[in-house]
Amino acid sequence: MSATNSPQPQQGGGLPFAIGAYTLWGFIPLYLVLLNAVPPFALVGWRILWTIPICALIIVLRGQWPDVKAALLHRRTLGWLVISGVLITVNWVTYIIAVQRGAFYAASLGYYINPLVNVLLGTVFLHERLSRFQWLAVGVAAIGIAILAFEAGDTLYISLILAFSFAFYGLVRKRVPVGALPGLTIEALVLAVPAAITIGLTTTGESGLSGDWHIQALLFGAGIWTAIPLLLFATAARRMSYSRLGFVQFLAPTIVFILGLTVLDEPLDMLRLVSFIFIWVAIAIFCADLLHRNRVKKRPVPA
Numbered sequence: 684m685s686a687t688n689s690p691q692p693q694q695g696g697g698l699p700f701a702i703g704a705y706t707l708w709g710f711i712p713l714y715l716v717l718l719n720a721v722p723p724f725a726l727v728g729w730r731i732l733w734t735i736p737i738c739a740l741i742i743v744l745r746g747q748w749p750d751v752k753a754a755l756l757h758r759r760t761l762g763w764l765v766i767s768g769v770l771i772t773v774n775w776v777t778y779i780i781a782v783q784r785g786a787f788y789a790a791s792l793g794y795y796i797n798p799l800v801n802v803l804l805g806t807v808f809l810h811e812r813l814s815r816f817q818w819l820a821v822g823v824a825a826i827g828i829a830i831l832a833f834e835a836g837d838t839l840y841i842s843l844i845l846a847f848s849f850a851f852y853g854l855v856r857k858r859v860p861v862g863a864l865p866g867l868t869i870e871a872l873v874l875a876v877p878a879a880i881t882i883g884l885t886t887t888g889e890s891g892l893s894g895d896w897h898i899q900a901l902l903f904g905a906g907i908w909t910a911i912p913l914l915l916f917a918t919a920a921r922r923m924s925y926s927r928l929g930f931v932q933f934l935a936p937t938i939v940f941i942l943g944l945t946v947l948d949e950p951l952d953m954l955r956l957v958s959f960i961f962i963w964v965a966i967a968i969f970c971a972d973l974l975h976r977n978r979v980k981k982r983p984v985p986a
Contacts, residue, residue: 697922701931704915709938711908712790712947715782718901723779725885726905727772728878731871733906738868750865761869763859768870770852771913777844787943788955789838792831793845794936795962799824799969800850801928808854811924816972820965827961830954853928856917863917867910930973933966 718726742748754760781790799821805811813821832839856866920928940959943949 697919697928698931700915701919701923701928702934704912704919705932705935706938707908707912707915708794709935710942711912712782712787712939712942714901714905714908715779716947718898718905719783721898721902722885723776723783724881726779726902727775728881729902730775730905730909731772731874731878732882733903734867734871734910735875737906737910738864738871741864742868745864747862747865750862751868754861754865754869760859760861761873763855764861764866764869765873767852767855767859767866768874770848770855771870772874774845774848774852775909777841777848781838781841781845784838785947785949786838786841787939787947787949788951788959789841790845791936791939791943792959792962793842794849794932794939795959795966796824796828796842796846797850798930798932799965800846801853801932802969804850804854805924809857814972814976816968820969820972822965823968824962824965827958827965830961831958833954853916853920857920863914863921866917867913927973930970933970 715726721729742751754764777793778790781787781793802811802813802817803821806813828839828842831842856863859866861869919931944951
């Protein structure tokens with residue numbers, strides 16, 4: 684696709700891509716805890732660097748180098764991809780900090796809030812109207828966040844940064860006229876030098892440069908786990924409405940919440956549980972309204 688083209692219209696068929704992306708993101712804490720010895724910024728640096736050869740291989744197989752070249756030569760497209768690259772880096776660093784702190788509920792909450800942020804951004808930037816029930820859902824979620832601020836203020840910033848950084852990342856990628864794979868490749872390329880510098884400035888024993896094949900294999904796997912769901916997500920974002928994409932996202936935080944409660948053994952206090960209940964009620968309102976509007980659209984028009 685030429686970088687000078689206008690954004691493609693929604694093509695349909697984005698649901699399988701969205702489900703695949705959010706399922707992989709839901710289970711990624713189980714992988715990241717194996718790399719707790721690597722500091723967050725160095726770990727993100729490795730994720731960026733290992734993403735490049737993986738994306739390059741796929742691009743060669745699919746013959747998409749002309750798309751990458753076109754986007755690199757189009758100044759506005761390149762500028763937006765730099766912004767999206769910074770946004771996803773902020774998201775990654777914050778998520779890894781949450782995992783290494785054991786703040787799995789904060790990470791889960793961030794991605795529960797994110798679809799509601801998507802709806803707000805869709806209203807402001809994409810002119811997608813919010814119904815009264817969607818505004819109600821946003822209000823109920825705000826109450827849950829306010830409750831959490833009293834009890835878990837030290838981790839609330841994690842939830843908010845995750846929600847807003849990924850919402851803006853999705854918005855940018857939806858509007859930039861470049862395909863999923865070329866876009867991700869360029870994001871990784873423009874971040875490669877800062878990533879390498881970050882790794883180089885990290886203590887050798889913690890940077891992943893120690894020669895431990897086990898850590899190197901895990902870091903390479905982190906690159907794969909970075910590239911694949913982002914490609915699936917970028918594809919889904921261009922094929923689905925932004926509000927409907929948020930509907931599928933509830934899959935990932937639900938998986939993270941269940942993992943935190945069972946496998947990862949994070950304690951769940953009463954006030955935090957109440958906050959989650961408010962968020963879940965907001966999600967229920969949002970989903971019920973979305974399903975209702977879909978049914979109305981599918982009704983045949985009277986002759």
